[in-house]
Amino acid sequence: MEFDLNSMASIRKFSSNFNSTGQSLNLLINNVGIMMTPFMLSKDKIELQFATNHLGHFLLTHLLLGNMKKTARKSKKEGRIVNVSSEAHRITYPEGIRFDKINDEKEYSKYQVYGQSKVANILHANEVTRQLKVYIPFSS
Numbered sequence: 001m002e003f004d005l006n007s008m009a010s011i012r013k014f015s016s017n018f019n020s021t022g023q024s025l026n027l028l029i030n031n032v033g034i035m036m037t038p039f040m041l042s043k044d045k046i047e048l049q050f051a052t053n054h055l056g057h058f059l060l061t062h063l064l065l066g067n068m069k070k071t072a073r074k075s076k077k078e079g080r081i082v083n084v085s086s087e088a089h090r091i092t093y094p095e096g097i098r099f100d101k102i103n104d105e106k107e108y109s110k111y112q113v114y115g116q117s118k119v120a121n122i123l124h125a126n127e128v129t130r131q132l133k134v135y136i137p138f139s140s
Contacts, residue, residue: 005032005056006042015063024071025064030057031084033117036110047102049110053117057083058124065128083125089118097123 003014018025033053042051061081068079092115101107 004043005060006044006048006052008044008055008059010043011056011059012063015060018064019067024075025067026071026075026077026079027082028061028064028068028080029082029084030061030121031082033084036114038110039105039108041103045103047108047113049113050102050117050120053114054120054124057121061124061128081125081128083121083128085121085125086114086118088115089122091115092119 001014001018004010034049037048040048042048044051046055061083068081071077072079088111091111093109093112097116097119098104098107
């Protein structure tokens with residue numbers, strides 16, 4: 001099954017199709033990304049690196065998480081979500097993620113934009129971990 005990580009519609013369609021197969025899901029590795037591109041917008045009109053490297057993985061994880069929890073309950077085996085980031089998370093704007101300037105072409109720095117997408121990956125991984133610590137998959 002294929003999908004385009006810079007298209008929210010494509011991710012939604014893939015997730016819906018995958019979840020409807022009834023297949024188990026124990027492992028999700030969010031690894032695909034793009035790096036230091038010239039300024040471009042995704043199919044959803046969001047800066048391409050942030051859309052692909054963070055928002056795509058964020059949405060994919062959110063849409064597959066129910067399946068992962070169901071698989072954990074059935075198999076009694078804890079699943080894993082792996083978010084691959086980079087040391088480039090250290091090369092971002094001084095104020096961190098510029099949510100209010102995501103699509104600002106005038107102040108675009110391909111290095112810092114890539115870095116902020118990697119910071120977002122780390123923050124997402126930390127939040128998913130925090131939320132799942134309170135989730136007890138094997139309770140009745």
